[in-house]
Amino acid sequence: DEPTANPRSVLFVCLGNICRSPIAEAVFRQVLSERGLLDKWTVDSAATADYHVGEPSDNRAEACLRRHGISSNHIVRQLTLEDFDNFAYVIGMDHENVKNIKKIAPKKSPCRVELLGQYDPKNELLIEDPYYGGEAEFDNVYDQCLRCCRVFLDSAE
Ligand SMILES: N#Cc1ccccc1-c1cc(NCCCN2CCCCC2)c2ccccc2n1
Numbered sequence: 001d002e003p004t005a006n007p008r009s010v011l012f013v014c015l016g017n018i019c020r021s022p023i024a025e026a027v028f029r030q031v032l033s034e035r036g037l038l039d040k041w042t043v044d045s046a047a048t049a050d051y052h053v054g055e056p057s058d059n060r061a062e063a064c065l066r067r068h069g070i071s072s073n074h075i076v077r078q079l080t081l082e083d084f085d086n087f088a089y090v091i092g093m094d095h096e097n098v099k100n101i102k103k104i105a106p107k108k109s110p111c112r113v114e115l116l117g118q119y120d121p122k123n124e125l126l127i128e129d130p131y132y133g134g135e136a137e138f139d140n141v142y143d144q145c146l147r148c149c150r151v152f153l154d155s156a157e
Pocket of ligand 1: 015016017018019051052129131132
């Protein structure tokens with residue numbers, strides 16, 4: 001029968017895969033690296049929309065990561081059906097992302113579809129789209145992702 005995904009595998013998802021989910025991916029990798037767990041985990045990110053497929057992350061997201069000492073070279077890709085066989089977790093940033101993820105998820109998938117904010121110790125459930133925002137909004141996305149990724153890793157390890 002179907003091989004199950006590596007339990008240490010996570011795909012972060014947002015609308016365009018140029019702001020929130022690349023930041024979440026890079027922050028989670030940084031947390032893994034700090035704990036010596038980078039080689040145990042499979043980490044990736046994807047978009048629900050096709051607006052920017054093939055492009056790099058938004059330069060405001062890359063600048064935000066650089067401000068926090070993290071470099072990332074990312075190319076936008078869209079979520080696919082295969083992702084639900086390859087990742088144990090598919091994690092969205094807001095309710096629209098989760099709704100769109102569930103629209104293409106197979107009925108019987110063992111994959112866990114969750115909101116990253118459910119892991120926030122400060123209980124900010126939604127990681128809002130910063131597309132029309134500035135540095136402050138991107139730094140808030142970073143802070144939320146860092147808080148949530150630490151708790152998510154504790155819960156999944
Ligand atoms: N949509 C919305 C929306 C609503 C509230 C806050 C942000 C956004 C917003 C808008 C974007 N692109 C502008 C519109 C794109 N076009 C929409 C109609 C189809 C053709 C493409 C984004 C692009 C990348 C990542 C996040 C984005 N987020």
